[in-house]
Amino acid sequence: MVSVLNTIDTAHEDMVHDAQLDYYGTKLATCSSDRSIKVFDVRNGQQTLISDLTGHEGPVWQLAWAHPMFGSTLASCGYDRKVIIWKETNGTWAKLYEYSNHDSSVNSVAFAPHEFGLLLACGSSDGTISILSSTGDGTWDSKKINNAHSIGCNAVSWAPAVTPNALFDTGNRPPTVKRIVSGGCDNLVKIWREEDGQWIEEQKLEGHSDWVRDVAWAPSIGLPKSIIATCSQDCRVIIWTNDGTSNTWSSKVLQKFNDVVWHVSWSITGNILAVSGGDNKVSLWKESTEGQWVCISDVNKGQGQISEGQRTLQ
Template identity: 35%
Template sequence: MAKIEKVVETNVDERWKTQRLAQKIDAEIQQLKVALSELDTVKPKKMTYTKKANVFFLDKRDVIVTTKKTGAQFSAPYGQPHPGQSQQRQPRQAPVTSIDTEHNDMIYDIQLDYYGKRLATCSSDRTFRVYDVSKAIVSSGDGDDPASKNQQDAQETPQEQLHVLQHVVPLTDDSAAPIHRVAWAHPKFGAVLALAAQDGKVYIYREELVQQGAAGAGNVTEWRLKHVHEFHALAVLSVAWAPYEYGLCLACASADGQVSFLTRMREGWVISSSFRNSEEGMGCTSVSWAPYNSLGSQGAQGPIQRVITGSCNHAVTIWQFITVPQEGANAGATGSSYWEMVNTPLYGHNDWVRDVAWAPNVGIPANLIASGSDDHTVRVWSQDEADGEWESHVVHTFHAPVYRISWSLTGSVLSVAAGDDEVTFWKQFNNHEWAQISSVTDQGAAINSSSN
């Protein structure tokens, strides 16, 4: 009888343990389901910048760039940052590549190509340089983590380099001036660069094959001058290629107050049009194209080309290209064409407007324009209807003049480079409220802003 009771006790005890284990497993499964559902509803928002480098200058030779291929993705932690949120996690540090460009003088501009694989720089030393950064090694930014540092050291081998200098191209003109801006054309047209110089000239270079290697490997190329645009009397401060749907067309904004358009035709490069930015003759500091599919870009007679300009008269101005068809015997043929101002200039800044950028359109029925000024502010102008009014909202007031601004590919994140040696990244939330989500300093760290 005692043995039977002992066996029964043992069976009860084992059954109880089995039930507890099953309950524990069920609880863990439920926790995993909850965690997975949270991951599905609130995912890290990754903001990748490929077309444009967000940069600032360390000194006259070193630059810091962030690219897609080098893994410079700024990740906002779950549900953060958002105004009014109490709990925050620190974002990851941004991988940053520091490049010694070997320029002999001040760097004025750098730009990544469409795919983020090649980098072009221009300088006061009257040269531009092209680098292959597709295989660049970047610091993970986790400098305080010995494990990550050891892993990084293990990955870096002596054969790999931070960058590969492909070409150093001096301007062929002996009297060439410092180069202020560089811009890549769309890859549909090949490897084409526009260079804006201080003496008012714009140089068009194209990369061409000189010698073909075996099986396409080891090709030898060189950059050849294709055209010199000599239209402006003063420095060209900004150049911007049109959306590829409009063809190979370059807008050039100059300190002489004029904006010219250089277009590649069958017969060669021609000045297709131009306009004076202001009646006062104030200098034009920047120019940006409206996206091909932006709100109001499709008219009854076809696409409407539009640009925005920033000026020394404190205004942001929108222009559209008008083509008047001929009448009479030649009805239907193309008549006169010209640029006209849309409505009136947008005033909100109280100092020079240094840069303007029309946000990319990804299906949102609205237009967004960002402007940075010497008054230390960045403004975003929004339009909800094709012919509606533009509303202005201040993103932030900085401690120094704002020199460059750039949108992410989706138009959801705005990067700002001011005179305080820092690049900051901003995202819009409810009621036109903008919050800083990260920044890049000369240490190359992405720092979450808890105060802004």
């Protein structure tokens, strides 16, 4: 049974491109073609507009929240080639840092796992990926991966910070390797690794036949296994897995959808994948006990079971 508990009216004046919940699910940020970013408090079923951030000069494509140990920090990117980092101090939101070293629209931003510090990856239509890092005293460093994807990079996602075989190891571990997965207009998915302060291409995953729209590295669930989900304009979602010992990634096509697949995202524990496509539908996928990816079937029984005033899911 599925039920809708609340609805939040964002009051954006144009297309909403992204919504992101902060780490704890208490604040919701939305961004839109109307150039604005709105931050809502969504605790206890209520929703209050906290702030309306303006600073972009074009549609804002994507948002990312930093870990709360860095305070309330939000990154945004947009058509105006800018990446802006916003921070809340004493209830007031303000621009903390603006990065405008991309030559084209910035499509994707993602903060690294907090273990690595305040670190942001940005993918742009100029084909590059920038890695911005805060030194802690207000200054920011940037590194660039040039020619990451020809024609453009559409999405970036970080690998979890835990070493994949960390299941029973609770002692102090050496700092793990930083990895990023990216997807682009060259139909490729690439994995990047930081080595001696430089970012090098570790893997090139070929499987999609059209622009890769989104990439999502699954949270580590304790097994020595890495999982990445990617989706594309070719209407396919691919699950890539690496067993943690070899260097090879095997791929499995989740399903051929009827329309472009725009987004893939993992649940907190990495056991369910939400897939949203151009057909105005979100489907949920889970690995079955037999190791197959199946669409979970228990989310559509809500019809008629929701009391008045709430909207029905079918």
